[in-house]
Amino acid sequence: MKKILFVSVMLFAFAMGAYSQSATTTASASAVIIAPLTITVQTNLHFGTVMRSAAAGTVTVSPTDGSRSALGGVTLSALAPLHSRAVFRVDGETGRTYSISLPATDVLISNGTDQMEVNTFTSDPTPTGSIVAGTSTLYVGATLNVDANQASGAYTGTFDVTVNYN
Structure with missing residues (x-):
């Protein structure tokens, strides 16, 4: 009987301890909202x-x-059209920086039948830019490869410039 009483008391003591132990803490929830990053061509x-x-x-x-x-x-x-570097307007959150991604491979431009390669794209600033007063200007240049006896014509093509917040 003493053993039964002892076991009952011990079980009751452990059960009470399990119910009486608890802990609480408080965590915070937060968010930062910023302006979306956009890029617009100003000059090709x-x-x-x-x-x-x-x-x-x-x-x-x-x-x-x-x-x-x-x-x-x-x-x-010096005949028209004159040369120009590409100019982009980058809009976003003041004080933030952004990375710049330019084509890493050759881009083809064409006159409809013949092609030329454009490569070695570079930017200013590089490799990151900063948003000041909500905007930034990004300049892009590159190298055009002209073949011997390249066919005459107006050659055009496109290339992508990507910006991402850091």
């Missing part, structure tokens, strides 16, 4: 008018100052 990239020759060459437009240079068998012309 244009290599200007170039004269071909029997030798291949390249034309590069700088994103930093918009200057144009040539190497190899191409001659730069």
Whole structure:
């Protein structure tokens, strides 16, 4: 009988301990709302008018100052249309930074039958930009590869520029 009483008391004691133990804490919930990041083309990239020759060459437009240079068998012309670096407006949350992604592979531009490669895309700023007063300006340049005796014509194509918040 003493054993039954002892076991009963012990079970009751452990059961009471299990019910009397509890703990509570408070956690907070929060959120930060920011303006969406958008990018808009202000000026398209244009290599200007170039004269071909029997030798291949390249034309590069700088994103930093918009200057144009040539190497190899191409001659730069002052005839219209004139060259221009690409200009983008990036809008977002003031004080935030963003990363810039440019084409990593060749982009083809065409006159409808013939093609040329555009590559070595660069930007200013690079590799990140900052939003000041809700906006930022992003400049993009690249290199145009002109084949020997490249066919005449107006060549066009597109390329993607992506920005993401850091």
